[in-house]
Amino acid sequence: MRRPPPTLAAGRAPDARPGIHRGIVALALGLATLTAFAACDLGPVPEPAEEPTAITRGVSAPPAADPTEIHVSQRIGSMTTEQKVAALVMVHVPGTDAAAIRAVIDAHELGGVILMGDNMAGDPAATLELTSGLSADTGLPLLTAIDQEGGIVRRLPGDGWPAGRALQGANPQAVEEAFADRSALVASAGVLVNFGVVADIEIGSGSFIGPRTLGATPEAAAERVAAAVRGEKGRALSTLKHFPGHGASPDDSHVSIPTSGASLAEWRATHAVPFAAGIEAGAPLVMTGHLRFDSVSPLPASLSPTWIRILRDELAFDGVIVTDDLLMLQRSGDARYRDPIENGVRALAAGNDLLLYVLPGDPSTVGFEAGALVDALVAAVASGRVDEADVDDSLRRVLTLRRAASGESGPYRDCGPKCLGESPRARDTA
Template sequence: MSARSTAFGRGRILVLAALVAGVVAVSGCTAGGPSAGPSATSSAATPSAARDRGAFPVLSPEARIRLYAASRLQSMTLEQKIASMFVVHIPGSDPAPVQGYLAANGAAGVLLLGDNVPGSTQQTAAFTAALQTGDGLGTVIAIDEEGGIVARLSADTFPAAETLKNEPAAATADAFRQRAALVRQAGANVNFGVIADTTADPGSFIYDRVLGTDPATASERVAAAVTAENGQVLSTLKHFPGHGQVPGDSHDSLPSTDISMEQWSTSDEPPFQAGIDAGAPLVMFGHLVYTAVDSAPASLSPAWHALLRERLGFEGVAVTDDLLMLEASGVPAYADRTTNAVAAVAAGNDLLLYNSTVDLPPLVASIANAVRSGEIAESAVDEAVLRDLVLRRGIWLQQHPDAAL
């Protein structure tokens, strides 16, 4: 087996371990290293166990979650599937408008920003609890909680990248373990908080947020952060394929680099591979152009999504960075919201992120039209939504630990 094939299998097991054994925290599952648990398509049953329990094989928890997700998928219309791929920000700390938006639009969840969390952790927990439903799928409640200059929760006083990049990896593990506990206490379940970018350039936009200034130290600390968050919140690596070598700020421009794939494989790839191997269940795509691979930003690039899946062995959920950033880039090709949404799904994203409240029905309709016209394969939408549903079923089970898988 090749090194890449080994990484593929290892990544699959670890992602499922994070989704089921760690975050769900159901009895009989364990989080941790490469032997943390079976893959989603495997069965926990041995022939003797199957005989003891009757004619039907005993399915692993992972397999049962996937069966549940597949059943939910079969009951959804095309428009419902597409709507469930969106995560948006809805301002304010009153849960009623958020509940109304989610119920009316069928979105997967929300992104918490500062205006959602102005009070104490307990107040935030009450707000987020009101957004969860009893229908068997958890609402994705995501937050950017890196610490330091990117922190939404006022109680997050734990060390962040500014200091952690100069400390042993154990310090990163300690900080992210405490940070993840706080995020979970506040009721968020997805943390867009692990920077896998790396750069040694103090002038870089991302420098103050990187966990390591070279691939080796960044990889060590990224793995430590993900491992520390496992079992508490769902970790997200960002900003794939790496902001460190790409000059500029992707919030209001479209950063581009002409470095070769060979250069990328040594300078930017290792921390992402380390995070995937540690079990990160989500990867966020940056609005970054690597001309050696694609003239489009990675967030809208089928080539980069294929590389993440096939080269790095990632089988978790791919999420865009805030798609409104593309509109703010000033590049005419990315000025249209609908076009960007269609391209994001066509590229292979599972979740589309917006840091503002967007009018969802026109976006859903445009993507559905692209599916019906053959521009996007419905099977690709099904694969994306299935990954999302597995994630959301895991979130729900974490909130209902006594529920049957």
């Protein structure tokens, strides 16, 4: 499936702090003009005539190209297919040794890392030491992410602000303040992305997702989801989860494939509403869940081209789509999803931009090896199963986030053999 070129109109986050995060302000400017770049003339603009003729009167000069777009386009043009698909993979590597984590990332030139509880060495300052040692390229920092919803789902210590169900009765201003404080904590640890805004609705009692939701009706959830995104803006890159809505089923997607009989029309009137509000508020990422709506698609949303089209076309989301942990599909017990490598290929083919794997200490115990995943993705592109133009579109979205976070605005400069020498995978395949 060929998707239209990204404009990334959603997901504008202003700057918040020095260092790696000072460049997030550039995201608001760079994301809005990606489409304009493709049509823009980069040549010199002639001086206007002193007395415009009827032919030239009212004709404006083409808009200036955004430096982030230029850098990203040049970067993509310099990458091999192997490098492109690897940059669309985010993994968890256990432990607090930054060098060991970076070795895994660099060996395969992966695009991101998610921090879990076993990566916490202490307070946020200790985590900052770890995250500061993960990126070799200051011009294109690694995407670092964390689950910091607050309440029962939090990785960083020191998060005592209300969250989830505790905010269901709060006014939107209180929600915004709680998420502003929470995302400031995330930023202080050197983490760029917070997988922290639950846009699901609590429907009925006893559901797995219920305690983590911000509302029990579409309208209440939407109001508070939008407030949470506003609160995080400029501090962390917000992620709405779990699209298309975990509240449609009481089951736990960590160990099953929650299924709903809701029709598409019913979904539009209920579960879609908070996601639409969060997108309108500027959330730059949406996480697809391993959730099945049988009347819409026979596949979990994370593997469903139908749901990706709905997210792109109906909700007009142009930001980064990241899967929930793909190992959860394997743990569901459904034999169709027991191969984590195949699940990654299917997720990319469906239209996700970023593939998430929360790996154990020994990935081989779950049948995963990063190099094997990269090879499988390259083969899928070569066979036409995954459209290379779609890979480039996904890469443009992901690299735009990373470049904007760098705070740099100059042209891309390929460091050549020096960079190749820093990549163990490049050395092994040279």
